Amino acid sequence: MNIHEYQAKELFRSYGIAVPAGRMADTEAMAGDVAEEIGGKSWVVKAQIHAGGRGKGGGVKLAESVEEVRHHADQIIGSHLITAQTGAQGKLVQRVLVEAAHEIKKEFYLGLIIDRTRQRITIIASASGGMDIEDIANSHPDKVIREAVDPAIGLPEFQCRKIAARIGLTGELMPQAVKLMRALYRCFRDKGALMTEINPLAIVDDNKLMALDAKISFDSNAVHRYPEITSYRDFDEEDPKEVEATGHGLNYIALDGNVGCIVNGAGLAMATMDAISLHGGSPANFLDVGGGASPEKIANAFRIVLKDPNVKTILLNIFAGINRCDWVATGVVQAMQDQKIKEPVIIRLSGTNVELGQKIIDNSGLPFIVAKDLDEAARKSVEAVRRVTA
């Protein structure tokens, strides 16, 4: 689960991490009020969306007067911001963060991730801030420092000093860096985060270390422990079909092809998409119905997949272990009748209660296209798209 920069900065502030004075505004007038309240001579107006690359996309503006703050806010709020991460249609901006601008002396990168190789929370730091850390890691791997944290003792001061020294945060900056890193680690650990990034972490004004940006992503399997984090969730930033699917216990991700996929298990769902691609087709979505899928759940899966207007045909691929083919088949027949589905439906059933399931399909009198295995199912679904679009 991702949150907005202004929310991440609120959280940082509560952990004692220095961030610029500022607040969220959702109207032009409010943006001006926030600027007046902060005071000073210059401000930054930043579009609040869950996507990176905002600066290059025109979503971050410097203002030298309150009038200019209002002007930028007016331009940004309500616009569709297109960045390298939003896709061509961009994302609607509903809010901006207005904050005090600071004179930047030097920029650094500081992040925490769950490192799969080390199986630990790992600090990533670099003296080359402001840039994409993956680019730095590829071009200058020696300039990216990684330190794994032992969960038994947490992040000790010496380890912070070691990192600080290696990225050149020495002298009076070192104690600030140590305090900031330990606070960031506590925040990460205590709120069940998966990733947090300060890019840039900057030396500003009179040798003060400050988080000029803030990004956090939380473990959706842990947020139930932290209601204050759950309240940060912004449904406007999520695909409504994906939100609805989650509500039905389905794992759905929209893609841009035309073969709707309904599969059990993430691995098999990906393999099914791959098989469709190998036959020259293009999957419209990833959808994992999970285990123990009831007929209702299957019917919901059909409804969600068919909300995508690009879908020309649906491939149902079930290899039942914990699932039951008879329940799945009942759900499919129910969906076909209730939702008056016109698109061709290709069905491949295997595993638990397959005979019962096949009988329900055969006796339904509905024009299903039955496939005996994965390869045939993929091939027939691509053929069906060709027939429909011919």
Place this chain on the structure above:
Amino acid sequence: MSIFINKNSRVIYQGFTGQHATFHAEEAIAHGTNIVAGVTPGKGGTRHLDRPVFDTVSDAVRETGADVSGIFVPPRFAADAILEAIEAGIKTIVVIADGIPVQDMVRVKRYLIGHDATIFGPNTAGVITPGECKVGIMPANIYTPGRIGVVSRSGTLNYEAVAQMTELGHGQSTSVGIGGDPINGANFVDVLSAFNDDPDTDAVVLIGEIGGSQEVDAAIWAKAHMDKPVIGFIAGVSAPPGRRMGHAGAIISGESDTAEAKMNHMEALGVHVVRNPADIGATVDRVLKQ
């Protein structure tokens, strides 16, 4: 022979009396699994499925000599159940729960250091030595005793591969699910190493997914140490970068962990890479006949 579990394994189920655990314990018993007891805190002293129930894993180990545990407790309590099994001296721990907070597993992995236990999962369909012992949720009837080792992250893709193999007459020595989570117990190398040492395994099928470097690490290890053929498939050629495909671990984060990059790398290291998931069984057949 087999790896990790066999007919002599003494198995307990944690969360034994729950609906899910009960169903799968019955299935496992029908498959010949020696389930000696179960653990449900608060229900110690009762009996379930004609077997004793204990309050704690250490009671169960002391009274029954259990050495394998299937963990069927809900995700939010699962890390604690794993720690309990490790502390009680269980050697093989199979974690079915899907949705354990990642940081819980970071702590579990830290605690595992210095303890002689192997964890499979979380988010695994389990481990099965066909005809001898099943700890998991897989449909036992698609597996058949044989000489091919199988190791996968995904459960249902494991079924798909096994069904293809069984159809062509190639049974399995043991099939191991390592789970779809980013922080997990045994990795591909651990399982390949065990198969390599098993005289009754002739070849290994390795089924991976996008995300991370575990499969490539395994191929590097296999090139250096393995004298048995490895057949490999990576799911997710058609998955877009940056989107998590169901499994918490299945997300492309850089150029090196796309399915295409991983398969090319594995092929260069001598793995028999299958490009089409429908051809896993046929590839096993071809490699064995070479």
